[in-house]
Amino acid sequence: MAQQTAEWTGFNITEQELRRMRWQTRRENLGRSWYKFSRNPLSVVGGATVLIIILAAIFAPYITPYPDHATRPFTDFANASQPPSLEHWFGTDEIGRDIFSRTVFGFRFSLTMGVVVLSMVVPVGVILGLIAGYFQGSRIDTIIMRITDIFLAVPPLILALAIASVLEPNLFNSMVAVSLMWWPWYTRLVYGQATALRNEFFVSSAEVTGASTAHILFREILPNTLSPIFTKISLDMGWVIIIGASLSFVGLGVQPPKPGLGTMVASGAKYLPDQWWISLFPALAIVVLVLGFNLLGDGLRDLFAAEEI
Amino acid sequence: MRTLTFIARRAFHAIFVLLGLSIVIFIIARIMPGDPARVAVGARAPEWVVEQLREQMHLNDPLPIQYYYWLTDALHGDFGISLVTRRNVADDIREFFPASLELAFTSLLITAVLGIGLGTLSARHKDKFIDNVVRVISYMGVVTPSFVFAILFLLLFGYVLDLFPTIGRLSEGVPRPPTVTGFMTIDSLLAGNFTALFDALHHLILPAMALAMGTMAQEARITRASMSENLTKDYIAAIRAFGVPERTVMGRFLLKPSLIATISIMGLDFAGGLANAFLVELIFVWPGLSRYGMNAILRKDLNAISAVILVLGVVFIVVNIIVDLVVARLDPRIGLRAARSD
Amino acid sequence: MSVTPLLEIKNLHVEFKVYGGVLKVLDGVDFRVNVGEKVGLVGETGCGKTTTMKAILRILPVPPARITGGEVLFKGRDILKMKERELRETRGRGISMIFQDPTAALNPVFTIGAQLEPVIRHASPENRRLSKKELRKLAVIPLKEVALADPERLLDAYPIQLSGGMRQRVCIGMALATNPELLIADEPGTSLDVTIQDQVLRLLQRLVEQRHSSVILISHTLGIVRQMCDRVYVMYAGNMVEEAPTRKLFANPLHPYTRGLMAAVPRLSGGGVAMGIPGRIPSYLHPPSGCRFHPRCPQAMEICKHEKPAFQQAEDDHRVACFLYDPAVAEPQKEATTA
Numbered sequence: 008m009a010q011q012t013a014e015w016t017g018f019n020i021t022e023q024e025l026r027r028m029r030w031q032t033r034r035e036n037l038g039r040s041w042y043k044f045s046r047n048p049l050s051v052v053g054g055a056t057v058l059i060i061i062l063a064a065i066f067a068p069y070i071t072p073y074p075d076h077a078t079r080p081f082t083d084f085a086n087a088s089q090p091p092s093l094e095h096w097f098g099t100d101e102i103g104r105d106i107f108s109r110t111v112f113g114f115r116f117s118l119t120m121g122v123v124v125l126s127m128v129v130p131v132g133v134i135l136g137l138i139a140g141y142f143q144g145s146r147i148d149t150i151i152m153r154i155t156d157i158f159l160a161v162p163p164l165i166l167a168l169a170i171a172s173v174l175e176p177n178l179f180n181s182m183v184a185v186s187l188m189w190w191p192w193y194t195r196l197v198y199g200q201a202t203a204l205r206n207e208f209f210v211s212s213a214e215v216t217g218a219s220t221a222h223i224l225f226r227e228i229l230p231n232t233l234s235p236i237f238t239k240i241s242l243d244m245g246w247v248i249i250i251g252a253s254l255s256f257v258g259l260g261v262q263p264p265k266p267g268l269g270t271m272v273a274s275g276a277k278y279l280p281d282q283w284w285i286s287l288f289p290a291l292a293i294v295v296l297v298l299g300f301n302l303l304g305d306g307l308r309d310l311f312a313a314e315e316i
Numbered sequence: 317m318r319t320l321t322f323i324a325r326r327a328f329h330a331i332f333v334l335l336g337l338s339i340v341i342f343i344i345a346r347i348m349p350g351d352p353a354r355v356a357v358g359a360r361a362p363e364w365v366v367e368q369l370r371e372q373m374h375l376n377d378p379l380p381i382q383y384y385y386w387l388t389d390a391l392h393g394d395f396g397i398s399l400v401t402r403r404n405v406a407d408d409i410r411e412f413f414p415a416s417l418e419l420a421f422t423s424l425l426i427t428a429v430l431g432i433g434l435g436t437l438s439a440r441h442k443d444k445f446i447d448n449v450v451r452v453i454s455y456m457g458v459v460t461p462s463f464v465f466a467i468l469f470l471l472l473f474g475y476v477l478d479l480f481p482t483i484g485r486l487s488e489g490v491p492r493p494p495t496v497t498g499f500m501t502i503d504s505l506l507a508g509n510f511t512a513l514f515d516a517l518h519h520l521i522l523p524a525m526a527l528a529m530g531t532m533a534q535e536a537r538i539t540r541a542s543m544s545e546n547l548t549k550d551y552i553a554a555i556r557a558f559g560v561p562e563r564t565v566m567g568r569f570l571l572k573p574s575l576i577a578t579i580s581i582m583g584l585d586f587a588g589g590l591a592n593a594f595l596v597e598l599i600f601v602w603p604g605l606s607r608y609g610m611n612a613i614l615r616k617d618l619n620a621i622s623a624v625i626l627v628l629g630v631v632f633i634v635v636n637i638i639v640d641l642v643v644a645r646l647d648p649r650i651g652l653r654a655a656r657s658d
Numbered sequence: 659m660s661v662t663p664l665l666e667i668k669n670l671h672v673e674f675k676v677y678g679g680v681l682k683v684l685d686g687v688d689f690r691v692n693v694g695e696k697v698g699l700v701g702e703t704g705c706g707k708t709t710t711m712k713a714i715l716r717i718l719p720v721p722p723a724r725i726t727g728g729e730v731l732f733k734g735r736d737i738l739k740m741k742e743r744e745l746r747e748t749r750g751r752g753i754s755m756i757f758q759d760p761t762a763a764l765n766p767v768f769t770i771g772a773q774l775e776p777v778i779r780h781a782s783p784e785n786r787r788l789s790k791k792e793l794r795k796l797a798v799i800p801l802k803e804v805a806l807a808d809p810e811r812l813l814d815a816y817p818i819q820l821s822g823g824m825r826q827r828v829c830i831g832m833a834l835a836t837n838p839e840l841l842i843a844d845e846p847g848t849s850l851d852v853t854i855q856d857q858v859l860r861l862l863q864r865l866v867e868q869r870h871s872s873v874i875l876i877s878h879t880l881g882i883v884r885q886m887c888d889r890v891y892v893m894y895a896g897n898m899v900e901e902a903p904t905r906k907l908f909a910n911p912l913h914p915y916t917r918g919l920m921a922a923v924p925r926l927s928g929g930g931v932a933m934g935i936p937g938r939i940p941s942y943l944h945p946p947s948g949c950r951f952h953p954r955c956p957q958a959m960e961i962c963k964h965e966k967p968a969f970q971q972a973e974d975d976h977r978v979a980c981f982l983y984d985p986a987v988a989e990p991q992k993e994a995t996t997a
Contacts, residue, residue: 143385157336161629162591165609169344169621172613249461253595256463257610269463276467280475284493290464297459298602442721548719550762554829556717558777558836559750562742568776573767647767648816 050306055302057301064114071096076104077112077266088282100275106285108162109266110292116267117296120182120251120260121244127186129240133195137224139194140201148160152198155191163188164250169175171259181260185250189243197238234307245297252293268293322644323637330633337629338390342383342434345618364539383641387608395623400615405623408608413627414498415485416597416604420589422520423527427585431532432578435539439574440566442544450536458529466599475520480522483601523600527592531585542577546570576647583639587632661916663731664872665691665714665753670728672706672713674942675721681942683709685896685950687728688969691840696873698864698887700919706896707876708758711842733841734969740762744896746852750781754838756862758876760825760840761800764817771797771813774835781836800831804861823854831860834865840872859886880919884908892916895940895950898969902976912978915956949981957982 044050068074075081083103097100097106137153158166163185170184204210205228214228252269254260261267263274268289275285320350324347366502370376374385389395395405438450474482481487485500493500493507501520504513546552547570555569590606597607605624612620672684684706691697699707712718714730716737730737732748740748757763763822765773774797779785785796794813801809817825826847833841846862848854863886865871877883883890883904890907892900892915900913911917940946946953952962961981969979 041569062523153332153336155332157340160333160337160633161625162587164591164594165625165628166340166344168370168594168610168613169341173344173618174620216502252461253463256595257643258597258614272464274465279467280471283471286467290467294456294460294464297461298455301455301459351918382956440856548722551758551765553712553715553717553719554755555764555765555773555777557715557753557755558832559746559780560776561746561755561780566778569765569768569773573765576767593876632782649766649818 016057044306044310047306047309049302050309053299053302053304053306056295057303060114060296060299061118063111064118067108067111067115071105071108071111073105073108074112077109080264088278088285090282091207091284097288098282098287100271101278101282106271106288109271110268110289113266113268113271113289113292114296116178116255116261116265117248117251117293120178120185120302121247123182124186124189124247124251125240125243127182128189129236130194133197133229133236135190136194136197137228137232140198141204141205141220141224141228143205151194155194155198158188158191159195161273167250167254168257168259171254176259176262178261181251181254184254184259185247188234189247192243193236193239196235197232200235201228204228211268225260238304238307241300241307245300245304248293248297317346318555319641319644322641326637326640330637333633334626334629337620338385338387338626341622341625342386343496345622346379346382348587366641368656381406390623390626396619398612398620400620402592402609405619409605409623411498412603412608415500415544415602416590416593416606418499418501419520419524419527419593419602420586421587421602422524424582424586425529426524426528427531427535427589428582430528431535432539434532434536435578436543436571438536438540438544439547442540447540450540454533455541457529458537460529461595462526462530463599465529466523469522469526470599470610481519482522484629485516485519485603487515487519496535514606523596526600527589527596530592531588534581534585538581539574539578543574546574576643580639580643583636587628590628590631604646634651662693663690664693664695664733665689666729666731667710667714668729668731670710670713670730671726672709672718675724676943679943679980682945683723683896683942684713684944685897687893689891691872691874693762694801694870694872695889696875696887698883698890699874699876700878700890701882701892701893702878705893708844709891710893711844711874711876714842715753715755716745717749727972737833739846750777750836753840753842754833754836756833756844756846759849760822760829761817761849762817763829764825766817769816770801770820774800774813774828774832777832777835795859797835801828802834803834803865804828804831806831822850823858823946826850826854826858827861830862830865834869838871840874841866842874844876845878846875847943879979880908892919895945896942897950897979899951899980900976900978906973906976907914910976912972912976912983913980914957914982915951949979 014213063070068078071077081102081104083099086095086103088101088105089095089099093106098108100106100109135151135155139148142148167181167184167188167194170187171181174180174184194273210223210227215224218227251260252267252272255267255269256273258270258273261270263270272286272293275282275287275289278285353366353373353375357365359371374382377385393406394411397403398405398408400406434450436453438447441447470482473479486492490512491509493512494505495507496503496506500516501513504510504516552565552570556565560569593602593604593606594610596602598603598610601607605627609619609621609624609628612624667687667689670684670689671682672685674681674683687706687710689699689710701707709718709723713723713725714732714737716725718725725738728738732752734808735744735748737745737748764770771794775790777795778796778800779788779793785793788796797813798809801812806812806824806827812820812824812828817828830846833843843862847858850858859882873886875883875887884954887904890902890904891898892907892913894915900907900911900916902912907916908920911920940950940953946963948964949955949958949962949967952958955962959981961966965981967979967984969977970984972978972983988990
């Protein structure tokens with residue numbers, strides 16, 4: 008293999024040197040990308056928002072004033088339905104729980120939702136897209152892409168609602184439901200990239216040197232599709248969080264008394280308009296979180312200048 | 317001829333996708349824990365009644381056979397009885413669907429007018445104050461879930477400012493026009509009932525706006541992007557260089573190529589609107605298909621769920637074919653390619 | 659040849675605002691076309707030829723482009739200060755342009771007729787009163803003139819349905835449909851293969867002769883310019899560096915850059931012009947100080963790094979922007995070397 012590389016590049020360099028050079032360029036590119044990214048204030052704001060929320064969610068038990076109100080059943084009718092004050096920044100709900108503490112804990116569910124769904128969905132969608140794209144025109148391509156078409160034929164929220172409805176309503180099952188609906192988007196994205204890349208010189212040269220299919224798919228094609236995939240992931244975090252919150256809002260996601268953001272909006276909706284703070288602050292929390300991920304994703308997209316996302 | 321081939325190919329594809337979708341729905345309906353026959357007759361019915369019903373519903377047959385019966389029934393418009401309304405699901409759909417369509421179309425209209433309008437405004441004043449305002453608005457539109465908009469609008473315009481009614485399609489005491497199309501506004505107009513027309517519009521605005529916010533923001537962003545990109549194209553410079561007045565350049569030679577991107581995602585937007593309607597109709601107590609579907613989902617009413625999803629799938633596919641046709645009509649590159657390829 | 663100036667550009671500055679900063683693309687361009695004259699403009703790709711021409715017609719995309727200074731006088735009036743109405747009358751009837759890439763210059767979603775008819779409608783006040791039918795009849799004429807077969811059917815065709823050569827002809831026809839006093843031809847036919855390019859150029863030459871229009875011909879192929887133009891400007895990195903009657907320029911090029919261009923074998927296919935000069939066009943983000951050519955110049959002097967040479971007369975009708983020909987600089991230097 009080392010010999011072959013040397014012949015192919017036409018220079019007398021060994022595999023190790025080639026790899027070292029590749030790493031160096033990659034590091035330089037990363038440095039330049041970071042510089043460009045940091046020049047765009049909105050992306051930095053988005054990134055900072057996301058980072059702060061993640062840290063707050065992780066350290067929620069230590070930084071919230073009333074962690075008990077979120078982690079175990081709690082009632083304090085004497086302090087129920089208090090408007091926002093210095094003591095309770097976001098007020099208290101109908102049974103006296105501190106909404107600020109519950110909102111910070113609520114981020115945990117939203118972030119878990121996003122991370123788990125995407126880590127289930129991305130590998131599956133990407134692998135299917137790579138296979139279908141590389142074997143474009145074959146039977147396996149037809150089968151994969153037709154199935155993808157079917158799932159793309161209905162808005163994801165509707166099928167996710169239907170799937171969630173036949174399962175036991177809880178966070179895990181809502182993640183399963185959303186995951187089942189989400190992989191086709193990655194398949195389609197990677198498919199488009201892979202069909203374009205399969206005719207590139209570096210792919211055919213790998214084929215000529217007798218590289219295995221797995222090597223071509225994961226070492227030659229996949230690295231060249233990573234930037235649109237990562238951009239889509241950061242934009243999708245927002246969408247998955249919205250859908251997760253929507254499922255919780257209609258009672259098919261996080262179950263009370265657990266403080267899901269959508270769950271809290273729904274339970275507070277009964278007390279509108281007089282006790283507006285019960286619904287409003289969790290709702291705004293969703294907006295801020297999704298906004299953070301979108302700003303971050305847009306910054307990444309500008310960076311990679313990736314098309315078709 | 318070109319158009320006909322195009323439609324034929326798309327229709328073939330659509331039938332295939334719908335068949336696939338029906339299998340998915342069937343599978344979802346069958347993985348539901350519990351016995352559909354038992355659920356249908358209730359917990360207190362004797363065992364022999366359940367067994368009889370099982371036989372009648374073909375539940376003792378292998379799954380492919382069950383699917384065959386289910387599909388043939390569905391093709392005849394027979395989705396069975398709804399557990400919630402205790403009525404024929406097909407009748408329920410006929411009753412509730414027009415209300416959802418009316419809402420979806422109104423929201424699509426708002427989306428198109430405001431989205432394209434704001435996008436154009438933004439592109440023409442790129443990097444100026446007004447552009448930044450539009451960009452902030454569209455950002456908020458994209459990141460805010462529709463149910464949050466619904467609650468905010470309900471709170472602000474419904475309660476605090478008290479400008480709009482908050483529930484239903486018509487106020488109490490307003491005479492209902494006879495049902496012709498199922499669209500309250502059109503029916504009122506046909507009946508010459510202007511009180512009802514005004515009242516129906518009044519009821520439509522808030523939920524339609526809540527539904528439109530997200531898609532409108534998306535359209536504005538896409539219109540802005542494609543317009544400001546096309547403004548730098550040589551064909552705009554060329555037509556200007558030949559002395560064609562600015563009004564014609566903007567209103568004709570810039571608008572048409574820029575709208576293609578906007579229109580091609582409109583199908584997705586419409587579908588997105590129908591999906592979001594599941595939450596918005598719930599909040600505004602809008603007696604539409606989505607609210608019906610949502611109630612079916614919450615009560616595990618499988619016949620109703622399957623039917624609603626299938627209907628929405630059909631709508632989605634039909635809308636997308638229409639959108640593709642419009643785009644192919646606007647853009648000869650796509651139209652010619654579509655007719656030429658395989 | 660009369661020497662009434664038709665178009666005069668004085669000290670034109672254009673900037674492009676981009677993500678990383680401001681590109682100073684045109685840095686004080688001077689340029690003149692007399693009535694009835696054919697002027698050539700040569701230089702490497704990216705040196706600002708097209709930008710200069712688009713600035714004349716005020717069709718640069720704004721943003722990112724911005725005209726930051728200078729005058730563009732057409733028949734004595736400054737185009738840069740014109741109001742919309744006057745500008746519209748100058749465009750088309752006064753000055754028209756053939757674009758470099760005919761595929762990009764034709765709107766892909768309109769038929770040829772839909773693009774040609776409004777051009778003709780606004781080409782004269784009388785045309786504005788014509789019916790659609792009469793307009794269509796008029797639209798056939800320019801297509802016939804550029805020797806396109808079956809012009810009637812062509813009016814209903816989309817650009818994608820035509821070959822490259824046909825699109826180029828359509829673009830020429832559209833540019834000439836307004837009977838312009840000054841025609842700008844931006845590298846006509848560069849995107850076509852050599853035989854068709856030759857046909858297109860002959861056609862263009864014939865049509866221009868018929869109309870007695872003034873012409874600005876942009877090219878990086880010196881042979882074409884030599885064959886067609888009365889006078890030639892040489893441009894480098896946003897500056898005019900040399901100007902002379904064609905014969906004089908080719909016989910005695912003064913600027914080191916022009917000499918480099920001549921040394922690079924001129925080929926009909928275009929491209930490869932810079933072969934004779936090491937290096938490439940500098941970045942407009944951080945252009946070299948002094949003379950923008952000095953990093954590549956074989957005869958660069960100390961002063962070239964600090965000061966920008968003026969574009970001034972070396973002989974009576976031969977202008978050059980180079981300190982080698984500046985008596986105040988060059989003479990003392992010569993003395994120093996001889997001593």
